[in-house]
Amino acid sequence: MNINNLRDIVGNDWVITKRDQMESYLVDETAPAVRPKPAENVIVVKPANSQEISAILKLANKDKSPVFIRGGGTGLCAGAMPIIDSTVLSMERLDKVIEVDKDNLMVVVEAGVTLEKMLKAVEDAGLFFPPHPGDEGAQVGGLVACNAGGARAVKYGVIRNYVKGLEVILPNGEIVNLGGKLLKNNQGLDLLQLIIHSEGILGVISKVIFRLYPKVSSSGTMIITYDNRHNAMESVPMILRSGVMPLAIEYMDRTVIETSAEYLGMQWPATQGIAYLMVILTGANDDEVYLQAEQVSNICTECKSTDILIAERKDEQSAILKMRSEIYSAMKDKTADILDVTVPPNSVGVIMDRVDDIARYFDTTIPMYGHAGDGNFHPHLMNDLRDKGKVREVKREIYKEAIKLGGVITGEHGIGVIRISELDLCLETKPWELMRGIKNVFDPNNILNPGVAIL
Ligand SMILES: Cc1cc2nc3c(=O)[nH]c(=O)nc-3n(C[C@H](O)[C@H](O)[C@H](O)COP(=O)(O)OP(=O)(O)OC[C@H]3O[C@@H](n4cnc5c(N)ncnc54)[C@H](O)[C@@H]3O)c2cc1C
Secondary structure, three states: OOHHHHHHHHOHHHEEOOHHHOHHHOOOOOOOOOOOOOOOOEEEEOOOOHHHHHHHHHHHHHHOOOEEEEOOOOOOOOOOOOOOOEEEEEOOOOOOEEEEEOOOOEEEEEOOOEHHHHHHHHHHOOEEOOOOOOOOOOEHHHHHHHOOOOOOHHHHOOHHHHEEEEEEEOOOOOEEEEEOOOOOOOOOOOHHHHHOOOOOOOOEEEEEEEEOEEOOOEEEEEEEEEOOHHHHHHHHHHHHHOOOOOOEEEEEEHHHHHHHHHHHOOOOOOOOOOEEEEEEEEEOOHHHHHHHHHHHHHHHHHOOOOEEEEEOOHHHHHHHHHHHHOHHHHHHHHEEEEOEEEOOHHHHHHHHHHHHHHHHHOOOOOOOEEEHHHOEEOOEEEHHHHHHOOHHHHHHHHHHHHHHOOOEOEOOOOOOOOOHHHHHHOOOHHHHHHHHHHHHHHOOOOOEOOOOOOO
């Protein structure tokens, strides 16, 4: 794109052309071994508002010039990376929390607001935004574009469930508003839901309206230890059937969580067992949480847990969540690829066993953790597989096993760039044809995030 035209739109200071000033805009959090190489000729532009984004996209569309949308850059599948010569459109200056509407229980935010900033604004207003994907540096536009999940999805579901309104800028520069502060809306086809998890290929999300909930009054975090993973996994459907609906049920191998604790200079409170469940309970008061904790304890004891710890203080609970959330950061340097497989919840134990079999066959170790209550887990393929040139082969074996169990190759991180080459394993051809048709309606010149998300 013409640099002077971009400067006319956003001002001199907000167009970066020097490579050494744009390094952090060229990569995201994808594991280095599978991360594609960024293109050579890249411009970074930082618009301040929707009108400037619209003007940039009109220019790009006229020139048929590719644009990659960049949120917080915490994505794990290279979706925000400029993989061909292009312009990176950074959303960081759209960073205003416009309104916390206490009467309608909604928050209105610009898309470049980070999760951390929005959570604080919501909490300051005495309200609660339930989803919590692990990296609070993610921007709300990125969370919506990826339909992020995270640990708290068991009780409240993924980001999609909270988006009520969007302002979206189409690839031709038109600005459209979808939905609003509405809890019911059956007007026309649901384009809002189509934009959610479109991974930036249909439009730039510039504003979001999220639904909020009252603050939870009381919570407790349980760590339940086991001598083997089967017993841990056996507990999960029993907890879900019992009528207790935890905020989160997370599984982690001991090695994985201890690596995270060490990385953070913290102490993981459990000392027994090799397999852990972390269960977060919430309720209207402490008694309600205790009652749920007792029910969960009984189930886990029946499933041969070896120890049960309960953190009640807020700081203890935050520390446990922090260690869980930072597992990926702690293991990233040793990781060749992090997978994001999802199977029906009652098959998590089965697929984990198959992953163990695959690991044995390829003479490696595949540490695992994940959102056990959602059937979504993250096997880490380690650098020894990279050194043996086996990452793709192992990954595809795991994907095939997940698909056999009725699963998918990504539950929350998305397809981005790095999973495109594995899509031959999943879905029939017709859905891809329909998706390409939809992309063509929104973006006939294929300027937005080309090469991302669809075949
Ligand atoms: C330590 C760690 C923990 C994580 N934990 C979780 C987790 O628990 N659950 C989970 O689901 N994910 C998790 N993630 C992945 C990541 O945080 C999410 O995918 C998040 O949604 C990405 O948001 P972002 O703003 O960083 O987007 P980016 O990485 O900048 O972009 C991701 C994709 O969204 C598009 N995009 C970004 N902003 C917009 C916009 N305004 N309009 C249109 N498209 C846009 C980009 O083009 C790209 O395709 C984790 C990542 C890390 C590093």
